[in-house]
Structures are given as structure tokens and as C-alpha cells.
Amino acid sequence: MPGYTGCPERCENASVFQPWQKFLAWLSSKNHMEEVRKVSDVTAPMGGKVIDVKVGVGDAVNEGDEVVILEAMKMELPVVAPEGGTVKEIKCKKGDAVEADAVLISME
DSSP states (O other): OTTOOSOGGGOTTGGGGHHHHHHHHHHHSTTGGGGSOOTTSEEOSSOEEEEEEOOOTTOEEOTTOEEEEEEETTEEEEEEOSSOEEEEEEOOOTTOEEOTTOEEEEEO
């Protein structure tokens, strides 16, 4: 490739490296941790409609307990707690339409 010396700074097509530069800038920002969800958050595995919320704020939950029931593609889909803890906040209610990976319940 003409003009390429093996160093990204000297490559004629330096735009190839822009996604990494953007990622590193985001990673070095102070507030990037606000965008990262906690592992204990219960998220929707796919988009759908909330049929039932089986827990309340302050309830103790064990790993694997059903906490929300979604309806997706004409099927009921139980959503379980990824780990044990206490329900801190419920971010959905019966009848809500949710997208995939939406946080449904926050736990601590």
C-alpha cells in the first residue's frame, strides 16, 4: 500500500483507527461509568410487553427467582434475577412496552 510505513499515524487511510480513538476517549472520560449497568440489574432479554411484575421494592430475591413476566412473539417469557439481593427500584409496570436490554429492575 503506497505511503504505509507500518505506523497508524502515517497511514493514508487513518480513518480506520477512528473508532478506537473514540472508544479510548469515551473510556478516559470521567462519567463513562454512569453508562455501564450493574450486573445485578434485571434486563429484558428481548423486546416485548410487561405482563406481570412479581416483586416489590424492598423484597429479597434469590438468584433465579422470576421477577418479571414478558410477552414476546405471542409467548410468555419469565425474566429471572441474575443474582440474589434486594429490589431497589422497579423501572417498569404492567402493560409497558420494553426494548431489548432495557433495565426492568435495579437490585442491590
